[in-house]
Amino acid sequence: MLERLQLGINSEERSQMLRSLGQGLARLLPAQSVRTALRARELVCLPACTAHQSQILNNVGSYRGLTIGVTRYQGEEEEGAEAEGKKIDPSKDRTRVIPVDTSIRYLLSDAYKATYGDDPVWKKYRRNFKGQRPKKKTRKTCIRGGMISAGNPCPACRDEYLVLDYRNVDLIKQFISPFTGAILPPVQTNLCQRRHQELVVAVLKARDYGLLTHDVPHRQYNYKEYYQHWDESQEKATS
Known part of the structure; x- marks a missing residue:
C-alpha cells in the first residue's frame, strides 16, 4: 500500500x-x-x-x-x-523451417516407419473434444507465436518434419481418397484449419505441375435434346 x-x-x-x-x-x-x-x-x-x-x-x-x-x-x-x-521447450518450438527435401527423406527413414508404420499419419490420431460428439470443424491453428499452443496438436503440427508441399507427393497422397481422388475432409484427417488450407493448395499445385494424376469425369450427352435434326450417323461420328 x-x-x-x-x-x-x-x-x-x-x-x-x-x-x-x-x-x-x-x-x-x-x-x-x-x-x-x-x-x-x-x-x-x-x-x-x-x-x-x-x-x-x-x-x-x-x-x-x-x-x-x-x-x-x-x-x-x-x-x-x-x-x-523462461526456457523454451524445443519439442514445442516451430520457428525452425524444415526443408522439403528433409521431409521427403524423413518419409523413407526407419524412424518414420517405426512411428507410423504403413498407415497414414492421421490414422491413429484421436481428437480431444468435450462431450460425446466431436465438433464439425477442427481448431483454427495449433501454432501461435512460433510455439505449439494446443495440448493435442493435429497430425501435421505435432511432427515438424511433415511438410505439406506440392513436391512432397508421398505425404499429400495420404490425404487423398483412393476411390474418388478427392481431398479428405478435416473431420476425417483431424487437421487444423490452417494445415488443411496448406494441404488444399499443395494438392492443387501438384495437379497443375503433373505430379498427381487425377481422373476427369466423362459425361455422355444426348444431342437429340439440343439439335432437332440430329441423326444416329452424326452421333457415331462424334463418339
Whole structure:
C-alpha cells in the first residue's frame, strides 16, 4: 500500500522539489508508471523501496501533478526478468523451417516407419473434444507465436518434419481418397484449419505441375435434346 507522507517544508521548497523530481522521472520511469494524481501539498511514495528505486527518488524528481507508481514499476521489472529467464521447450518450438527435401527423406527413414508404420499419419490420431460428439470443424491453428499452443496438436503440427508441399507427393497422397481422388475432409484427417488450407493448395499445385494424376469425369450427352435434326450417323461420328 502506498503511504502518504507530509513534508515538513515550506511551499516554495516543496514546489521546487516536485518540479525537479518530475523531470527526472519522466526520463527514467516508464510513462505508465507515472500518473497525474498528486496534490500540491502531498507526495506519494512507497515506504520500502529497492536500492535502484531509492537512488532514482534521491537524485531525480517529478513535477507537480505526477505520482510515482513504484509498485507497478517493480512488477514490470519482475515480469521482464521472468520472460528473459523462461526456457523454451524445443519439442514445442516451430520457428525452425524444415526443408522439403528433409521431409521427403524423413518419409523413407526407419524412424518414420517405426512411428507410423504403413498407415497414414492421421490414422491413429484421436481428437480431444468435450462431450460425446466431436465438433464439425477442427481448431483454427495449433501454432501461435512460433510455439505449439494446443495440448493435442493435429497430425501435421505435432511432427515438424511433415511438410505439406506440392513436391512432397508421398505425404499429400495420404490425404487423398483412393476411390474418388478427392481431398479428405478435416473431420476425417483431424487437421487444423490452417494445415488443411496448406494441404488444399499443395494438392492443387501438384495437379497443375503433373505430379498427381487425377481422373476427369466423362459425361455422355444426348444431342437429340439440343439439335432437332440430329441423326444416329452424326452421333457415331462424334463418339
